[in-house]
Structures are given as structure tokens and as C-alpha cells.
Amino acid sequence: MSEYTVVVLGDTPPVRLDRLAGRARVQVSDAASLPALLPGADVLLVWDFQSDALRDAWPGSGPRPGWVHTASAGVDRLLLPDLVESETVLTNARGVFDQPIAEYVGALVLAFAKDLSGTWELQRQRRWRHRETRRLAGTRAVVVGVGPIGRAIGELLRALGVRVEWVGRTARAGVRGADELPDLLPDADWVVCAAPLTPATRGMFDRAAFARMAPSAYFVNVGRGPLVVTDELRAALLERRLAGAALDVFEQEPLASDSALWDTPGLLVSPHMSGDTVGWRDDLARQFEDNFDRWAAGEPLFNVVDKRLGYVPG
Template identity: 35%
Template sequence: MMNTMTPENLTVAIAVPLEAEHVEAIKAAHPAVCVLYDPELLPPERFPADHAGDPAFARTPEQEARYWDMLRSADVLYGFPNENAAGLAKIAASGKVRWIQAMAAGAGGAVKAANLSEAGLQRIAVTSSAGVHGLPLAEFAMMGVLNGFKRTAEMAADQAARHWPELRTPTRLVSGSNLVITGLGEIGVATARLARAMGMNVSGTKRTVKPVSGVGTVTDADGLPALLANADALVNTLPGTPYTEKMINAGIFAAMKPGTVVVNVGRGTVIDEDALLDALDNGQVSYACLDVFAVEPLPRNSRLWGHPRVMVSPHTSALSGAENRLIAGRFIENLSRFQAGEPLLHVVDPVHFY
């Protein structure tokens, strides 16, 4: 799919908001590459790593024409045009681009939504930021486990009510407990590392079953119920694909040991939310920490908002002040590979879209 290209005839266009210091880092690492960057054409960031930028931003017709002329002249894009699937579809149909660095770790959803032709999927490589978010997501996942084990939801409710319970309720010990991770990719492995540091016994699932350092048992999805029979906590890191949709369903919740803590930092479609609510109500699940949902933003009428043993996070657990720097560093490395005709890191699968 990729031919060797010399830096002298390679053009990169920055299609999404990015701080000038990171643009300069790309230029400094690849001084012979033409890097096109016009902040006037990009919406301002509202917060660090705000890849879509301010939704109130609008280009003039002249700016819109300049934006697309810039992108169509590039071999490589940093970000999807306008950071959406429609922009990807438009550039694929009219540009010469051959590689796009996506900002999201789960970029497969946008690639699928762009509905590119088979020829387009073969011509354009899309790389995700998978791995960049591994540590922030792993830290969030462990926060969720700790919240569940240490009863922070109950403490917060008591504090809000200025209620000092007459009976003292013990919390659960993390060390020595059993954690199951669905999806032992980079995020799952980072979570396993933190969990082991706290003394947890870790097992998990992987589509292609093979040993993972520090993980006791690795199985495929068919082996998940057996793992959960002895688990104290479940962390999901799986992407949203047709194969994972509602994979964690009523049958899986029924296989859990009563009182299991559930954390989701993968995709919301992996968990059947109605089944999760039933499991929370009947005690199979003692606490759920959720950063992702089947529909986002989470509808105002969702029972998850008001459930006393649910934490709702607005899909922000991966965000950190270092994100843009880390993605730019990943891009710099892959740009060297692209020029040399070597395989790119973290290419989105054009069949399964993850």
C-alpha cells in the first residue's frame, strides 16, 4: 500500500487544532518535509487536546476554499478534516492523501462511518492514537475499582446528607482480589500493570489468545464467564465493533460473582446498559464506573444518571494536558516509517475497523 517517498516531495497538512510548538516539533524532526499549517483556518481549542475545536467557529467562504485546497495538496494529514467522518469521506474522494493520523484511539468508528470504497480503504492508511491514552485510561480504571471497593459513592451520599452512620461498614481490600480485563491491548496491559502493583491477580480476554506478561490467564471471549465466576472487578477496554456489541450482557452479568465492580473505559456499545442496570439492582454488580455510553451524550432520561452506585464520566478519562505532545511524537515516529516505506504503527483495520 505504501511506496518509499523522499522528504523533498512529501507534504503534510495539519487539519485540526494543534499548538504551534507541536507543529514546530514535527518540522524540526523532519526539516525536509513540507508542513502546511494555518491556524487561521482551524477552530481554537477550548481545552487541551480539543481536536474538534470551538463549535462556534466558522470559516468564511474564502477560508473554506483555502482549507480544502491545503488538504487536497497533501500526501499526509494530521487529523481528519473538520475532525469528522464527513471530512474523511470528502478528502478521500478528492485528494491525493495516502495516510491520515487520527486523533482518537478508537478511530475505526469514524473510518467506518465515512463509508469509503474498498479502493479508498486500500489507498489511504489511517493510524490511530492507540496507546497514547493508555496510562490516563488505566489510572481512571483503577480509580473506578478503588471507588467500588472503598464505597466512595456511599460516603459521598452520607456527606451530602450530613449523616454519620451508627454502624461502621468495612470496605474491601484491593490487594489479593481478582481483576478481569476484557481487551488486553495497550490500554488493558497498562491497566494490568497498575493493578498488579496494587497486589491484584489479573486475568483477561484477547481476540488472539497468547500469553501476556503479568496476566495469569488469557482467554478469548468464550472463556469470559468462567473468569468472572471468581472475579471481584471487571474492566472493559474493548473497542466498539460488530463483534463486541453488547458482549457484556445479561448472561455475562449472571456469570459474575455477586458484588462485582464494573468499569468501562472502552466503548459504551460493549455493555448492554439495561442488563447492567438490572445487575446493579439485583446486587450482581455493586458499583459501576462508566466513561463511555451506547449513546453520547448520555440521554437526560437515562437511569444511569441518578443511580446511587454509578459514576457517570462524560467520556473524558483519556484527556490529559500531555495528549497533543504524545500524539505529535507518535506522528513524528510514523512519519519516518512512512518515508521509508515501512509498516506504520497502529493502523486501523479496514475490515474490522479497530
């Protein structure tokens, strides 16, 4: 059995990749060493999915990895022209984050509906003040993105009695097309963005989109940061044209300490953690090992990204 060379990009690589033992030579790389290691690699595991190192390191010609796997659902950082045009197979971590992110969104929606932040603040002030909160059953949600994450979010909200409309790139059974989104926003109580970042979706939630939403509506982004024009979201919150919002992803991460988003009224900021539950790194490592077994056996890989679309179809 021939030994493969697997290069792992990341300062803190997986603790264990036991199933590769005896079949692969694993080389851990940082940004500086990546250009020298890539031409000799059969497989690249992008463990540090927020790294931009591949942009400068990907070989424009000559030997290159036949397979690149990223430990993330989003692949926009990896869609380099030379990689897209190459025969290199790109796979992602689809399936690992679906339920955790859905649970996180469900927690946000419940926290907003039941005004938990208000309760905590009143407790801090030692004030006993009775209030009425929103009932979830019968409210409407628009979930933008129909991959496994978007599907899981919608199904969880449905279990809470929320009426859900999914929006995808194109209309099909049970899914509204992206061109219908403007007409869906005015009636939505909850708008959740879980879409991939593509040229068509970049900046899709802007001033015009927020202007179509009701002042009582809430917005949540667990997709990619550049899907939202954050200055225009902040303006909508300051002008009370939205009831509230939550952002778990940002165009620049980590979010700068002097960003105006931190103290924007009605905005909850979290550090790209919606899918990160206890054991998530082990789940990612096992998923890569499962796909490596297929690779070594010459079998088709799962989670193959359509590099022109920018996501896994279906």
C-alpha cells in the same frame, strides 16, 4: 525536499506542529471544507476523533491521502469500506493513553472497594459511622482487551494484589480467548472492558453477560460505548444484580442531559476523560510529528492499524 500537504480535521487543532515547518503545508479543516481538501492531501490528521465528517468526505475514487492518522486509540469511526479497501495507511494514538487510563481504572476500583462515595455522603450529612470496606488483595479481575491499554490496566491491578485474567480475541500464552469469557465472569470481582469496537465485540456486555456476574461484582467500561448494551446494564443495577459500575464511554457523546444513566443508582458517569491527563494534547502532537518524520523519510510508520481487524495487532 518536496512539501507535503497535511490536512488537520478539527475545530481546535494542535497548537503547535513545529517539526512540520518547511516540510508540510498544514491546512485546518472543519466538516464543511473537508471534501474539497482531501483530494489534495498527502496526510490527514484526524484531530477531532469524535467527528464523523470523514464518512461523507472520503473520496470514493481519484486522489486521496496516502496516510490517515487519528488522535485516538479507537478507529471504528474511520473504517469506511472505501478506506479499508484502499492502499491508504491508517495509524492511531496507541501508547499515549495506556498509563493514564490504567490509573483511572485503578482509582475507580479503589473508590469502589473502599466505598469513597459512601464516605463523602456521610460527611455531607455530618454523620460519624464506622464501616468495613473491601480488601483488594486476592480479589479477581477480568480485563477484556489485550492491547497496551488493557495490559496497563491489568498490570496496575496486579500491583494492588488483584489476580488478573486477560481476555482477547483468541487464546494464547497469558490470554484467555473470548469464547472463555462467560466462564470467567461468575468468579470476577472486577470486570473491566478495554476492547476495540469490532463487529464481534459490539454489544458483548449485555443482559446475558451481566447475569453471569456476581451481585458483588463491579463493571467498568473504558473501551468504546457500543461494547455495552447500556439499558441492560442499567437494569442489572436497578435490580441489584451488580454492586456498581462506571462508564467513561457512551454510544452517543456527549451523553444527553435527559439520559436515565445520570441518576442510575450505583453508576458513575464520566465524560470520556479517563485518558486525558495534563499535557495529553501535546503528547498526541509529538506522536504525530514522530510518525511524520518517518513518513517524510520513507520509513515504516508505527501504530499501523490492520484495517480489517480494526486495531493495531500485537
